[in-house]
Amino acid sequence: MTINLHNIEAEEAILGGILVDPEAIGRVAEMLKPESFTLRSHQAIFEASLTLHSQGKPTDLMTVTTWLSDQKLLEKAGGQLKLVQLIGGTVSATNIDQYGLLISDKKTRRELIKSANQIIELAKDTSQDLETILQKSEEQIASISQVRSQQDLIPISETLIDTFQEIEDRSTGAIPPGIPCGFYDLDVMTGGFQRSDLIIVAGRPSMGKSSLAVNFGYAIAKKGLAVAIFSLEMSKGQLVQRMLSSEAKIETNRIRSGQIRESEWEPLTEAISNLAELPIYIDDSSNPTVSEMRSKVRKMQAENGGKLGLILIDYLQLMEGGSDNRVQELSRITR
Known part of the structure; x- marks a missing residue:
């Protein structure tokens, strides 16, 4: 069974969208890194776009080409012809967020497979005790899940909507205020123990x-x-x-x-x-x-x-x- 761990079309759609609409990179800048892309040319182009974006500069064709040329990375990126082809194959950057999720998903799967292979090698290492191997194995997987759990800045409007819904549910008894600890007076003062407390x-x-x-x-x-x-x-x-x-x-x-x-x-x-x-x-x-x-x-x-x-x-x-x-x-x- 062959598993496809790459999505070249989605990568090209993202890079083309960034070149067509310089504002689009802000929607994937926190989601993706250069190593999220599988082709070296795509990595170089995205690295250029990220650098220009962090400097407050546009990510249009001319600016990206100039930056790559100055850094002697234009050939690695496939030359100006590659950039022109990316623009020619892109209609708009409307779906760039969804393409970013696809690329992120593929990258995580590649990392899981890499970690699994490393865990296999760890298991074969009889010079280390079992507890150490188990701990290192868990850390391998945990490091991937921690990266995925990182969230972007959330506007207060979204949090307010969720908070209001929670208050409304609690007022109607749909959800309890917290986990009762068994001491009535303490539960009254704290509203019960809250998860993550x-x-x-x-x-x-x-x-x-x-x-x-x-x-x-x-x-x-x-x-x-x-x-x-x-x-x-x-x-x-x-x-x-x-x-x-x-x-x-x-x-x-x-x-x-x-x-x-x-x-x-x-x-x-x-x-x-x-x-x-x-x-x-x-x-x-x-x-x-x-x-x-x-x-x-x-x-x-x-x-x-x-x-x-x-x-x-x-x-x-x-x-x-x-x-x-x-x-x-x-x-x-x-x-």
């Missing part, structure tokens, strides 16, 4: 920070959303004991020591049954890296149909980020 629970030692955070996770999991708990201080057993204590209304120290009264066995059994149904996932491995956490969360999210409610890290200062400067290290981890 970074929430830090701070306080002195032994003030109940972990218990509070675990209760957040427990309440969110009861809503059917998956919760990932990375416990760098307590073991899985200790965390589960705290959840059982909260659910069964039995002191943690008595659960830990096994001092359960006869009347408490039934609520304890019921609490175990209830907790077993919740989408809570616990990782108590020591010193996990950010990339390791990200990998585990992605897997968990895929297994739960994308329904991710909370990622809980207990606690942040125990993480390592590979830097000698602790302030910069924590800043990098937090980002």
